[in-house]
Amino acid sequence: SAVISQKPSRDICQRGTSLTIQCQVDSQVTMMFWYRQQPGQSLTLIATANQGSEATYESGFVIDKFPISRPNLTFSTLTVSNMSPEDSSIYLCSVHQGGGYTFGSGTRLTVV
Amino acid sequence: DQQVKQNSPSLSVQEGRISILNCDYTNSMFDYFLWYKKYPAEGPTFLISISSIKDKNEDGRFTVFLNKSAKHLSLHIVPSQPGDSAVYFCAARGLDSNYQLIWGAGTKLIIKP
Numbered sequence: 031s032a033v034i035s036q037k038p039s040r041d042i043c044q045r046g047t048s049l050t051i052q053c054q055v056d057s058q059v060t061m062m063f064w065y066r067q068q069p070g071q072s073l074t075l076i077a078t079a080n081q082g083s084e085a086t087y088e089s090g091f092v093i094d095k096f097p098i099s100r101p102n103l104t105f106s107t108l109t110v111s112n113m114s115p116e117d118s119s120i121y122l123c124s125v126h127q128g129g130g131y132t133f134g135s136g137t138r139l140t141v142v
Numbered sequence: 143d144q145q146v147k148q149n150s151p152s153l154s155v156q157e158g159r160i161s162i163l164n165c166d167y168t169n170s171m172f173d174y175f176l177w178y179k180k181y182p183a184e185g186p187t188f189l190i191s192i193s194s195i196k197d198k199n200e201d202g203r204f205t206v207f208l209n210k211s212a213k214h215l216s217l218h219i220v221p222s223q224p225g226d227s228a229v230y231f232c233a234a235r236g237l238d239s240n241y242q243l244i245w246g247a248g249t250k251l252i253i254k255p
Contacts, residue, residue, distance in 0.1 A: 072245040133185030
C-alpha cells in the first residue's frame with residue numbers, strides 16, 4: 031500500500047493567518063481525500079482532490095476557506111485560510127489505491 | 143444525520159478476553175465496510191473490511207461480522223492484547239459514492255492488564 035508523508039505534524043497558529051498542509055505519496059495515485067477530525071468526533075470529508083481537475087468540496091466546505099492543490103499524482107496541499115479557533119482540528123490526507131485507503135499521520139492544528 | 147453510528151464512546155476489556163466493537167448504519171446502499179485503528183498522533187491504519195455480499199471476514203485475531211437485515215456490523219478481537227488499545231473507527235462506502243467513505247465517531251478500546 032502507499033506510504034504518505036504529511037507535514038507539518040502539528041502547528042499552533044494565530045487567528046487570521048493561513049496554514050498549508052502537504053501530503054507526499056510514494057507512488058502515483060488518482061484519488062486523494064482531505065479530512066478534518068474535530069476533537070472527539072469522527073472524520074469528516076472536506077474534499078476529494080483528483081489530479082487534473084478541480085477539487086470537489088463537501089457540503090459545508092468551500093474553496094476560499096480550504097483551497098487545495100493537486101499538481102501531480104504524488105502530491106497535494108490543503109490550505110486552511112483566515113483561521114479561527116473553530117478550525118482547531120486534526121487534518122488528514124488519504125489516498126485510495128488497490129482497493130484500500132491509506133492515511134497520512136495527520137496535522138494537529140491549534141488556532142489561538 | 144449520522145449514517146454510520148458507533149454508540150459506545152469507550153470500551154474496557156481484560157487482556158486475553160474478547161473485544162467486541164459495534165457499528166450501525168442507516169443507508170442500505172452501503173456495499174463495503176471497513177474498520178480502522180487509530181493511535182494518538184498517528185493516522186488511521188486499516189484493519190479489516192467486508193463486502194456486503196458476505197456476512198463474515200476473518201484475518202488473524204480480527205473478525206468482522208455483517209448483519210445486513212439489522213444494518214449492523216461488529217469487530218471481534220480475540221484474544222485482546224495491550225497493543226490493541228486505540229480508537230477504532232467503522233467506515234462505510236456506498237455503491238455510487240465515488241470511493242468516499244462515511245465514518246463513525248469511533249470507540250476507544252482500553253485493554254486492561
